[in-house]
Amino acid sequence: MREEIRFLLGxxxxxxxxxxxTMTVLDYLRQEEGLVGTKEGCNxxxxxxxxxxxxxxxDGRRLHYEALNACIQxxxxxxxxxxxxxxxxxxxxxxxxxxxxxxVDCHGSQCGFCTPGFVMSLFALSRDRAAAPSETEIDxxxxxxxxxxxxxxxxxxxxxxxxxxxxxxDHVTAREPETLEALTALRxxxxxxxxQGPRRFFAPATTDALADLxxxxxxxxxxxGSTDVGLWVTKALQRLGTVISLGRIDELxxxxxxxxxxEIGAGASxxxxxxILARHYPDMGEVIRxxxxxxxxxxxxxxxxxxxxxxxxxSPPLLIAAGATLxxxxxxxxxxxxxxxxxxxxxxxxxxxxxxxEKVSLPLPPAGSVFRxxxxxxxxxxxxxxxxxxxxxxxxxxxxxxxxxxxGGMAATPKRASAVEAxxxxxxxxxxxxxxxxxxxxxxxxxxxxxxxxxxxRLQVAKNLLRRLYIETRDPATETxxxxxxxxxxx
Numbered sequence: 184m185r186e187e188i189r190f191l192l193g194x195x196x197x198x199x200x201x202x203x204x205t206m207t208v209l210d211y212l213r214q215e216e217g218l219v220g221t222k223e224g225c226n227x228x229x230x231x232x233x234x235x236x237x238x239x240x241x242d243g244r245r246l247h248y249e250a251l252n253a254c255i256q257x258x259x260x261x262x263x264x265x266x267x268x269x270x271x272x273x274x275x276x277x278x279x280x281x282x283x284x285x286x287v288d289c290h291g292s293q294c295g296f297c298t299p300g301f302v303m304s305l306f307a308l309s310r311d312r313a314a315a316p317s318e319t320e321i322d323x324x325x326x327x328x329x330x331x332x333x334x335x336x337x338x339x340x341x342x343x344x345x346x347x348x349x350x351x352x353d354h355v356t357a358r359e360p361e362t363l364e365a366l367t368a369l370r371x372x373x374x375x376x377x378x379q380g381p382r383r384f385f386a387p388a389t390t391d392a393l394a395d396l397x398x399x400x401x402x403x404x405x406x407x408g409s410t411d412v413g414l415w416v417t418k419a420l421q422r423l424g425t426v427i428s429l430g431r432i433d434e435l436x437x438x439x440x441x442x443x444x445x446e447i448g449a450g451a452s453x454x455x456x457x458x459i460l461a462r463h464y465p466d467m468g469e470v471i472r473x474x475x476x477x478x479x480x481x482x483x484x485x486x487x488x489x490x491x492x493x494x495x496x497x498s499p500p501l502l503i504a505a506g507a508t509l510x511x512x513x514x515x516x517x518x519x520x521x522x523x524x525x526x527x528x529x530x531x532x533x534x535x536x537x538x539x540x541e542k543v544s545l546p547l548p549p550a551g552s553v554f555r556x557x558x559x560x561x562x563x564x565x566x567x568x569x570x571x572x573x574x575x576x577x578x579x580x581x582x583x584x585x586x587x588x589x590x591g592g593m594a595a596t597p598k599r600a601s602a603v604e605a606x607x608x609x610x611x612x613x614x615x616x617x618x619x620x621x622x623x624x625x626x627x628x629x630x631x632x633x634x635x636x637x638x639x640x641r642l643q644v645a646k647n648l649l650r651r652l653y654i655e656t657r658d659p660a661t662e663t664x665x666x667x668x669x670x671x672x673x674x
Contacts, residue, residue, distance in 0.1 A: 184376040188258065189369050191238075191265040192216065194358060196365070202258065204378035205416050205423050209233045209253035212268060220269040220299045221253055224329070226417045228252040228410060228479055229565070231328030234300035236307050238265035240366050246359055249454070249481040250307035252327075255413025256482065257406070259377045259384045260430050263369045265362055267355070269299035272306060274354055281350040282306045285341040293332035301328050301338055304477070308342065309350035315343055326564045327476020375431065386428040390435060390541065394514050396427050397537045403427045405539060407450055408482035410475070411491055435486070435541070443547060449486025449540040453498075456485055463547055466556040466573075467501045473558055474498075476565050486540045489525070492532045492596070495568055495635075499526070499597035501556055503589035504573035507545040513538035523589070526596035551584070552577040553656055557648050561635070563665060568592050569636035572648040576607070576656070583607045583616070590645055592635075593628040602626035603649070617653045621646040 188199040202211070209226075212218045212235075224232035233253040241247035246265075272280035279287065282305035292298040308316060308324040316324065321342045330338065374396070375386035385403070387393045397403065403425040406412045415421045429435050435450030438459055445463065447456050453471050457480070461468020474497050475483060488496045489509065499522065507522040513535055522543065525533050534540070548554055556573040560566035571591040577584045586607040588600040602623040610616040630641040654661050 184374045185371070186376050188262045188375070188377055190261040190263065191362065191365060193265075193267065193271040194362065199258065199377075201379075204257070204259060204382055204384035205426065206258045207254055207413070207417065208235065208256045208258055208261065208266070211258045212253065218268055218270050222296055222299060223254060224296070224300075226254045227414050228255045228475075229327075229329070230297070231300040231304065231476065231478060232297050234303040234307075234328065234478060236267040236303055236310075237261070238267060238362065238366070239263070240363060240370070243367065244363075246363055246366075248307055248310035250304050250327075250478050251481050252410075252478045255409055255417060257384065257409055257413070257416075257426070257428075259375060259386060260409070260428060262375055262386060262431065263366060265366060267303075267306070269302050272302065272353070272355070280306065280353055281345045281348040282309060282341075284348070285344040286338070289337045289341040289344055291333060291338040291341040297328060297330045297332075301325065301330070301341075304328050305342055305345055306350075307477070309345060313351070315346040322564075323472065324477055327478045381424050382422070383424075384426045384428065386431045388431050388433075390432060390512065393427065393429070393432060393539065394512060394537075397539060398514055400425045400427065401536045405429065405490070407484040407487035408452060408479075410479055410483040411487070429484075429486075440547075444544045445547065446542055446544045447485050448542045449490070450484055451486070452482060452484050453480040464501075464505060464554050464556075466554060467505070470497055470501060470556050470558050470571070473560075473564055473566075479565075485543065489522070489543060490532070490534070490540045492526055492530060494529065494594060494596050495571075495592045496597065497558065497568055497571055497591065500571050500573040500589040500591040502543060502545055503597060503599060504556070504575045504587045505545040505548075505554065506575070506587060507543050509543050510541045511538050512541045517541070523597070523599050526598070529595035548575075549577055549585075551579065555652050555655060557651065559644055559648075567635065570641050570644045570648070572645060572652075574648075574652050576612070576652075578612065581611050581613075583610055583612055590628065593630045593641060593645055598627070600624060600627040612653070612656070614653075617650055620649050624649070 212221050222232035224230035235253045238246050282302050321339050372388045374392050377384040405427050407429045429450040435448040437448045438451050438456045439446045457471045485498045488498045503523045508519050509522045509525050510519045554575045558568050559570040560568050573589045575587040586604040588603050591597045603620045606620050606623040624646050630638045632638045
């Protein structure tokens, strides 16, 4: 095992041996490095004031840049990576990076507190888009950054202005070969074991090593993107004991398409899986686009969302409706089960001690099927669902040969609407079938009232989504979606 964290801060090597194993990247930057451009706003991954860019080798041949929230990311997750902050963008002679200069030219800053985070999001956008982005792409890139002064229009203009110069003609790009070589040299296949005594942060490099660690530490907290666990530390002020991270395991980060299925490793982020899911399930891709922000999607994992078991997690209803299978491992033993069977009750999943989620697989859409998914939330972007409905119908002519329907936010777990499915299967797809299905929903769910929505609202919305499904499948020309909803199902 290796007991030190090794990474690049800008282009300078860092070796960290003795710090709190759950210190956040934000606290490290400000307290240990004196780099105070990165700000603490919400401390829960919402406001974007702490946005930094993590750089990792991809395919051994290129570098991958990803914006993330430093406030909920644990320091050991930087192992083997490069970290760039707002202090690292300007040239050595003081010339501002095009992202910084565009903010100046377009008056994109007033009080200035949020500005470094916006600049880093713009910088990350410049690595992701070679050509000037569309308005929608700009909105997506900046949805995770909040500003209370400017009204956003000057910042959006800065995103376009940045491309009047070539934002990739900078010292960061010029030194990419050097950076790739340095990061490649940092990669090894030993387990990182950071910290001392009962508080340790383990980051194995293989699934076998992960299985062995969980056998030795069954009480450990497993983290993937830490978008949830990070808040245990920053908001609940918990002092975690043993933490085991999936972030260095290449096997778990894979997203693979076979002839029949899509396989998503437990360490694959939403950003990793979004393109392939959107290609086969456009509505699934659209829900993922609205899930959190770019910073959150770069960190959060589908496997973690499943293992967390939240009844308002967005990915489980999508995957259940698609017919997904969950694959678990305990030591050398593996087992698989339908995803819906994993969720037993509120906060309780069918996962044994020392067992971990290895991957989830979902079949490619069957011939003659349609898939729709609808996320209902108070805000269109970066908000938690009040209700999420996911539907897969397979038709034989006008007859429904198979119905798979799942909801989130309607019960203590993500759950299939079995009464609705039974009502629809074998029926003709018409108004009468929709009416019967809406009535059958009362048998499937008795939702609760909370600050997001009342029970009555949730139940009525869930019923209305069945009618929306009917309208979209029978009369696709009818406009049912917000302009910002870019689902390819209606392109």
